[in-house]
Amino acid sequence: MAFTINDYAGNLASINIPSTIIPLSYSRSEATKWFYCNYPEHTQAGSNPIATAQNGYYLNQQSFSAGTHQIFYSYYNNPTGAQATNFGIRIKNTSSGPITVTRQNHGHYCGAQNDPKLVAGEPWKQFFNSSSYQYPSITPGNDAWLYNYSIPVNYMFSGNTRIYVTGSFQLTAFLYNTLPSSTTVYKAYPIWNATYGSADPRQYSGSGFGYYSTASTITVKASQLSTGVYFKVNDPSMSNLSINGLSSSSDLIRILQVGNNALYQAPSANLGNWCAQNYYALTLQNDMSNPVTFNGYIREDSTNTACYPVFQSGTVCKYGRIALAEGSNAWRWLTVTVPKSTSITDSFQYILGTNSPGTQQMIFKL
Numbered sequence: 001m002a003f004t005i006n007d008y009a010g011n012l013a014s015i016n017i018p019s020t021i022i023p024l025s026y027s028r029s030e031a032t033k034w035f036y037c038n039y040p041e042h043t044q045a046g047s048n049p050i051a052t053a054q055n056g057y058y059l060n061q062q063s064f065s066a067g068t069h070q071i072f073y074s075y076y077n078n079p080t081g082a083q084a085t086n087f088g089i090r091i092k093n094t095s096s097g098p099i100t101v102t103r104q105n106h107g108h109y110c111g112a113q114n115d116p117k118l119v120a121g122e123p124w125k126q127f128f129n130s131s132s133y134q135y136p137s138i139t140p141g142n143d144a145w146l147y148n149y150s151i152p153v154n155y156m157f158s159g160n161t162r163i164y165v166t167g168s169f170q171l172t173a174f175l176y177n178t179l180p181s182s183t184t185v186y187k188a189y190p191i192w193n194a195t196y197g198s199a200d201p202r203q204y205s206g207s208g209f210g211y212y213s214t215a216s217t218i219t220v221k222a223s224q225l226s227t228g229v230y231f232k233v234n235d236p237s238m239s240n241l242s243i244n245g246l247s248s249s250s251d252l253i254r255i256l257q258v259g260n261n262a263l264y265q266a267p268s269a270n271l272g273n274w275c276a277q278n279y280y281a282l283t284l285q286n287d288m289s290n291p292v293t294f295n296g297y298i299r300e301d302s303t304n305t306a307c308y309p310v311f312q313s314g315t316v317c318k319y320g321r322i323a324l325a326e327g328s329n330a331w332r333w334l335t336v337t338v339p340k341s342t343s344i345t346d347s348f349q350y351i352l353g354t355n356s357p358g359t360q361q362m363i364f365k366l
Contacts, residue, residue: 002314012328018228023240025216034208037073051189053180059173060205070211072275074158074354088148093138095167101135108159119156120308120353121319188259206257212277219283222292228365234273235359283345286338296334297363308353
């Protein structure tokens with residue numbers, strides 16, 4: 001079974017935040033790492049030298065132990081004077097014996113700048129529908145491409161990949177016009193000034209402590225729907241939250257920045273949880289004497305930038321666009337009628353698509 005996810009078209013609305021908040025308790029494996037790539041978001045921004053392998057730079061480089069880990073990348077090849085380029089990620093065997101690499105899930109999309117919704121959502125549709133692929137074995141000290149893509153001028157691109165590796169390894173993300181050399185020593189692209197990339201500290205690349213959060217079962221009762229209940233997601237200022245048994249004021253994933261290992265958890269525009277996966281088991285309990293329709297909404301706060309929510313339940317993945325400037329601040333993604341004195345429980349994932357702003361609220365009401 002699975003929840004039926006409404007299309008966003010025809011289900012946009014403007015709603016207020018209820019007064020009753022639902023406590024949240026997440027478990028998150030911080031040993032499974034997140035190869036997080038978003039700086040410089042505009043790949044050829046700033047003055048020379050740009051962030052290419054030819055100029056001696058990588059976009060991100062991290063070392064990991066054996067196990068399951070995830071990759072996220074999101075960039076924009078658009079500044080004046082930009083050229084068509086290539087993006088790719090290489091994997092190097094740092095173990096003493098051969099390693100096997102299995103790509104469990106993967107999704108990538110490259111699209112024109114006039115529809116960032118596709119760039120936010122299509123990689124996830126591909127990810128959930130993808131098949132496992134095992135690469136040829138890599139011997140100690142050698143490396144290979146996980147994948148590489150051609151990127152036209154004025155195109156945005158993003159992707160998500162889950163891999164399982166049998167030994168220790170290193171990942172390196174490159175922007176390049178000619179193939180990087182396996183014998184060249186590259187370094188991290190400098191950060192935060194007018195010459196190199198962006199001066200915006202909300203853009204960064206690095207290694208995250210986990211990428212997947214699982215919430216304890218949430219119960220919503222029909223008797224609560226007249227006034228509504230909600231919980232926050234992607235928020236650096238929260239209450240009634242625990243993660244791995246410890247009280248927390250933020251659900252954002254900690255990320256060590258490449259180059260200087262600065263720790264980031266709560267950037268002001270909430271970029272730190274782009275494409276993190278949040279799993280929820282949801283019980284809809286009708287404690288009334290008549291059938292009741294439960295409506296679930298995802299609401300966003302930004303006044304000037306569109307938000308791109310992604311939902312997955314069962315075999316279905318859907319994504320949408322919410323833009324307050326266009327008259328709506330919420331997407332009614334869920335509509336379920338529950339018979340009297342009955343409960344139903346199912347699960348879903350919520351993902352904040354790339355290029356989205358702000359915090360969101362998951363709201364349930366009549």
